[in-house]
Amino acid sequence: MTKEKSEPEAVALAVEPGVQRPRERIFVCAQDLFHRRGIRGVGVDAIAEAAGTNKMTLYRHFGSKDELILEYLNYKGRKSDEVWTEIEAASPGDPIGQLYGFVDKAAKFIAEDERGCDLANAAVELTEEGHPGLRVIEEFKVRQRDRLARLCGAAGASRPELLADALVLLIEGARVSRRSVGTEGPSANLVRTSKAVIASFGVPPRTKHRSQPKAANRRIHRGK
Amino acid sequence: MTKEKSEPEAVALAVEPGVQRPRERIFVCAQDLFHRRGIRGVGVDAIAEAAGTNKMTLYRHFGSKDELILEYLNYKGRKSDEVWTEIEAASPGDPIGQLYGFVDKAAKFIAEDERGCDLANAAVELTEEGHPGLRVIEEFKVRQRDRLARLCGAAGASRPELLADALVLLIEGARVSRRSVGTEGPSANLVRTSKAVIASFGVPPRTKHRSQPKAANRRIHRGK
DNA sequence: GAGGTTTGTTACCGATCGGTAACAGCATTG
DNA sequence: CAATGCTGTTACCGATCGGTAACAAACCTC
Incomplete structure (x- = not known):
């Protein structure tokens, strides 16, 4: 089992002592x-x-490593919740715009970071059954899905719950696929696929597209 | 970090010595x-x-734990390849039936096992960059996707590569979602969602449905 | 300046990690 | 039978794991 530290590897975050507690x-x-x-x-x-x-x-x-893990998971969940307020602020009163904004944001996160969803990853790592962290993860994922379902309903989707589940699967899959095969893999088509699915549920394309991505490099097939 | 063994926990597989090398x-x-x-x-x-x-x-x-890991990953990839021959044998010469059979099989695996895809999980765990296992995982995932894309083409999909990516995302997402929120979560709608996506790519529903699931308990919304 | 609180330091603890050396037992095969 | 090759056993290695005790230095507040 080759270890991966030995050197401080660029010193994590270069947190100079004193600036914070x-x-x-x-x-x-x-x-x-x-x-x-x-x-x-x-x-x-x-x-x-x-x-x-x-x-x-x-x-x-932190009384133990497990406590630190718990606080870590809770924090990650809270921070993801904050993204929702960003999305709502970007398209106030426009659920359709918010829905597409949600997908765009997810795709951006996935493209920028290779490690996927910290909570989903933690669910893979915490194998001792009944670990308290698993509850935190589940509660967050359920909360996230229900919020998305409500948004799908507000956007006029024919079957909002089913659409929400489909989008959850696509995004969750894109995160894990990005980890396995990189940005050139299936996750590159997340936005395209999601839009097609959203459209098939009767949601019209967004009208006031406030930041259409530059029309360049639109490709469907990755090089092979 | 509470440990999880101490007791042999039902003795892994009860492999009696002598029967095998x-x-x-x-x-x-x-x-x-x-x-x-x-x-x-x-x-x-x-x-x-x-x-x-x-x-x-x-x-x-096995010269090292890493070698054992490598052999483990390669074996898992090979075993997944064998599933394809099963699928082809179940619907010989019927790419549409094979496509639906692929989805059904994935859904069955997901429902039966909570741990998701061993290769995707390994990609999360192997964090030392450049670990040889990551290459094995990537090669398998690419191979799997290309095979699926060929099947989508044979089934007459309008954009087979894009449909393959969409199905990969859905299935991969269902596996990780099943781990986080269980069988009642979004992964419960994997088959329903996949069929809708497949249909939206112009692939007709399967004709010679050789094992239609019992029409009972078809529910879209989980209890909440 | 005194008091209490928050830190840093050092040294531990038992357990486990991946990995190896040396030797005895055992079976197979010639 | 002898020789060879697997296997089991024991003991060990240095490193790391999560976690703790005790004490000194620094800090902030009054």
Whole structure:
């Protein structure tokens, strides 16, 4: 099992000590390391060191690694919730625009980050059945889907619940596919596919397209 | 980090020693443990013990844990390839039937097993960049998608490559969603969604439906 | 300046990690 | 029978795991 640290590998986030309290630095570094190396792939020592502090201080603020994991998962869920307010602010009172905005945003996240959904990844890593983190993940995913279903309904979809499930599958699949085969794989067609599915549910294309992507490089087949 | 073994937990596979050579027993147990607890969640000692042998014998057959992982990933890919021959045998000369059979089979696998795709899970766990296992995973996923694209073309889809990508996203998403929110989540609508997408690409419904699922319990909305 | 709180430091703990050396037992095959 | 090749056993290696005790230094507040 070849290890992957030894060197500080560009020093996680270069959190200079003093600018924030240790607890904040620890939490920020834990997010970054959990995201990049996985929950089981990083130890508490590495987190503390990346945060410019030590293990003892970590354990004073987070009773255990599991507690830190829980706070990490809850934070990721909260941060994803905030994206919704962004989407609503971008197309106020325009559910159709919000629906397409949601898909666009998901595609952008996927293109920019190779590690996929932190919560879904955590669900793969937390194999001890009954781990409290699994509940956090499930609750978030259900909340996200229901919110999307409501939006689909507001946009006039014929069967909003079914459309929401379809979009969830497409986006979730794009995240994991992007991890396995990269940006050139099936995830490259997420937006195109989603729009086709949305249209097949009777939702019209968005009218006031406030940021149409530049019409260049529209390709369906990846090079092969 | 609460551990999850201590007890032999129903003794992995109850591989009685003697019936197979140690190498086979080790490999079978490694598959089961990697699948259930994740690659990083199980050590070589646990594998050897579950196989009724010891670590030394394991290392005589597999030079390292990484080699064992590689053989595991390659085996999983090969086994998935075999599913294709089953599908073709079930609907010989009937690409449309094979296409629907592919979706049905995926849905069945997802309903029966909560752990999702072993290869996709491994891609999440193998975070050390450049790990040889990642290449195995990518090659398999590309191979699988291209095969599906060819089938979509044979079935008369209007844009077979795009349909293949859409189906890959749906299925991949269903696997990961099933892990996060269970069988009652969006993955419950995988078949329904896939059929709608397939139809929207101009592929007619299958004619010689050789095993129509019992018309009962067809529900779109899960209870909420 | 005194008091209490938050930190850093060092040294531990038992357990597990991946991996190896040396040797004894056992079976097969000639 | 002897020789060879698997296998099991034990003990070990250095490193890391999650987690803790004890004490000194720094800090902030009054």
